[in-house]
Amino acid sequence: MSLTHVEAILGLCRQAGNIMLLNGAETSRVEETIWRIGRASGASSVHSFVTPTGIFISVEAGGLEKTGMIRIQGTTGINLQKVHEVNDLSRRFERGQLTTEEMAAQLTQIEQVPYYYRLRYQHLAAALSSGAFAMLFGGLWPEFLVGAFCGWVTNLVVSQFGQHVPMFLRVFFAALVGATIAVLGVNVSLATNTEAAILGAIIPLVPGISLTNAVRDLMAGELLSGLARASEAFLTAFAIAVAVALVLSFRALAWEVGWIG
Amino acid sequence: MMDRLMDLMTMQEWVQLLMSFVATYMYAVLYQVPKSALWRVGLVGMGAWFTQWFVLSLGVRSVGAAFVGGLFVATLSELLARRLRMPVIVFVVGGIVPLVPGSAAYATMRHFVMGENLEGLARGTETLLIASAISAGLVLAGTIMRLNRRKHHDRTRLPLR
Numbered sequence: 001m002s003l004t005h006v007e008a009i010l011g012l013c014r015q016a017g018n019i020m021l022l023n024g025a026e027t028s029r030v031e032e033t034i035w036r037i038g039r040a041s042g043a044s045s046v047h048s049f050v051t052p053t054g055i056f057i058s059v060e061a062g063g064l065e066k067t068g069m070i071r072i073q074g075t076t077g078i079n080l081q082k083v084h085e086v087n088d089l090s091r092r093f094e095r096g097q098l099t100t101e102e103m104a105a106q107l108t109q110i111e112q113v114p115y116y117y118r119l120r121y122q123h124l125a126a127a128l129s130s131g132a133f134a135m136l137f138g139g140l141w142p143e144f145l146v147g148a149f150c151g152w153v154t155n156l157v158v159s160q161f162g163q164h165v166p167m168f169l170r171v172f173f174a175a176l177v178g179a180t181i182a183v184l185g186v187n188v189s190l191a192t193n194t195e196a197a198i199l200g201a202i203i204p205l206v207p208g209i210s211l212t213n214a215v216r217d218l219m220a221g222e223l224l225s226g227l228a229r230a231s232e233a234f235l236t237a238f239a240i241a242v243a244v245a246l247v248l249s250f251r252a253l254a255w256e257v258g259w260i261g
Numbered sequence: 262m263m264d265r266l267m268d269l270m271t272m273q274e275w276v277q278l279l280m281s282f283v284a285t286y287m288y289a290v291l292y293q294v295p296k297s298a299l300w301r302v303g304l305v306g307m308g309a310w311f312t313q314w315f316v317l318s319l320g321v322r323s324v325g326a327a328f329v330g331g332l333f334v335a336t337l338s339e340l341l342a343r344r345l346r347m348p349v350i351v352f353v354v355g356g357i358v359p360l361v362p363g364s365a366a367y368a369t370m371r372h373f374v375m376g377e378n379l380e381g382l383a384r385g386t387e388t389l390l391i392a393s394a395i396s397a398g399l400v401l402a403g404t405i406m407r408l409n410r411r412k413h414h415d416r417t418r419l420p421l422r
Binding site: 023024025026029077078079080081082083084087088091115116117121122125126128129132133135136137138140155195198199203204206208209211212213214215216218219237241244245248249252 | 273276277280281283284286287288290291292293294295296310346347348349350351353354355357358359361363364366367369370371373374375392396399400403404
């Protein structure tokens with residue numbers, strides 16, 4: 001067991017953990033995967049400390065110990081397909097169906113695939129999802145159409161921002177644009193139910209992943225990550241709420257002044 | 262059973278049931294859920310909406326209905342995840358979305374904007390309670406479902422080889 005071998009194990013663990021965490025896996029699953037990969041490649045002990053913003057891994061094999069960390073900076077997008085693939089890969093690796101080199105190659109391959117469904121399908125999905133939610137929240141077919149259009153715009157706006165824009169601002173602006181169009185749509189009598197239209201418009205922004213991960217992390221005893229995820233979910237929800245409140249108060253103001261009917 | 266359901270649900274509610282499937286399915290596409298799991302995620306979401314609707318129609322208040330909805334989502338997701346050998350989160354993320362307290366949250370914002378702070382606080386509390394109830398349902402069912410899983414491995418002490 002040479003030093004390069006220990007380094008290879010560490011690199012493998014780091015790469016897998018990075019992919020999983022960036023694409024929306026919960027902390028306990030990332031730790032479990034790192035542990036599984038490390039054990040399968042012959043390490044006598046693997047310690048990992050995973051938080052939503054960084055991973056620390058310590059691998060010991062053959063009396064040698066290496067420690068490494070990787071900083072996680074803002075995800076580019078949730079991709080549960082990748083989480084599933086890495087999870088699956090680690091299990092196959094554990095069963096000895098892959099060599100270390102094959103594993104590294106596969107991980108790099110997974111890392112390089114941008115997304116599973118094309119971007120325009122995602123926008124279409126956002127539109128249909130928004131329309132359907134507008135109906136769930138009491139709308140009818142006109143609200144479906146307005147909600148779908150607004151959801152499409154919202155998703156388009158949120159995907160236009162780069163990584164340097166903070167998450168709060170991204171969500172805020174997208175919700176602002178979506179809610180404004182929804183209110184305008186109701187105002188020109190395309191739809192009648194403002195509530196349904198606005199709720200449809202903001203659906204693509206709902207922090208489903210953060211919320212689920214917060215619950216699952218807290219459940220697994222990962223208090224630090226759980227609280228971090230919960231605050232992420234809360235911040236996103238707050239950004240949406242502020243944007244909607246802003247649009248609603250502008251509408252109330254415009255009513256009073258008499259700009260709109 | 263089916264006849265009674267036909268009587269119970271109005272036309273709009275049937276459409277909404279269908280829409281809960283479409284909404285969840287499409288929401289799952291946004292999170293790049295694996296293709297083979299997509300329609301199952303849709304079913305989880307539809308089941309969640311139906312469970313919530315059914316519990317509400319029994320006269321239970323919205324917080325209780327959200328709790329039962331959360332229980333349903335977590336239970337079904339754990340079962341599906343084991344069967345398809347996929348992370349549980351794949352199913353939960355889509356499944357809980359039809360339960361999100363959108364109307365309550367919207368009402369909260371509207372009241373605050375109108376300066377009706379007391380009503381706003383009341384609806385805000387309701388929103389928070391519903392969200393907590395969903396989480397509580399997820400936690401309870403998830404923990405119970407995990408109990409009979411194989412013993413969680415000790416991550417620090419590994420057999421030498």
